Amino acid sequence: MQSRQGRQDREDFSPGVTGGPVAAAGLDEMTAAKLWGNPCWLTYRLNYLALRYNVPLYNWVERTYGLSRPEYVVIYSLGLKDGALARDIANSSGFPQNTLSRAIQKLVGLGLIERTADDADRRCNVLRLTKEGRALFEESLPRFVDFEHMMLEALDEDERKTLSALMAKLVLASTGWPGRIGREESSQEKANS
Known part of the structure; x- marks a missing residue:
């Protein structure tokens, strides 16, 4: 059974589902229903915003650098915390380890990252950005930061x-x-x- 508060949270824009702020935002009826007529409103809204952020940025990364989303996620992760293990990147990104393994292999081949055996566990490899990988991260990061700032302008x-x-x-x-x-x-x- 749905709580009164849950209904109230979902209904904050309900009167305008076919007009008002929803129409002004250019949302179609299905998207509006999922955003405001949905018992799982929080997760859908978070996912919707993440997609509005991720899709254009990762399309730009692919056009600009020729890197897929998993490949760039490795670069971005190492840009924030160099010297990480693949499993740490998998845990923090949600990408399966096998998807990241292929991305890592390609990035090593492109000379953007390097891997060395972990001193604590020789079965694991520590991943680090190369000079070229660091330059790519530094060059691309402002686009991500600027897009997030643009998203937050509404607040x-x-x-x-x-x-x-x-x-x-x-x-x-x-x-x-x-x-x-x-x-x-x-x-x-x-x-x-």
Whole structure:
């Protein structure tokens, strides 16, 4: 059963689903329904905004540098935290390890990253940007930063701080989420048997 608060959160633009701010934003009826008539409004809105950010930027990366999204994610990750393991990039990006392995192989071949055996675990490779990889990251980063700033122009300074604090709170709470569905299903199965 849906809570009253959940309905209220979804209905903040409901009167204008076919007009008002939604129409002014150029949203079609299906997108509007998913954004404001959806019991999973938060995750859909986050995903929608992420797509509005990621799709044009990664298309630009592919046109400009000839790199796929997984390949650039490796570059971006190492630009933020050089000397990382592939599994750390996989964990932080959501890309499967095998997808990143192919990306890493290509980036090594292009001379954008290098890998060396990890002193702590010889089975793992530490990944680092080369001089060329660092230059690519530094050259491309402003485009990502500028796009995010443009997205945040809709909010005043206090709203940005509030959004940042709320997002941080959700991110910190999220560490326990992945395993919850499995535990709930197994508990439900036991109760039904």
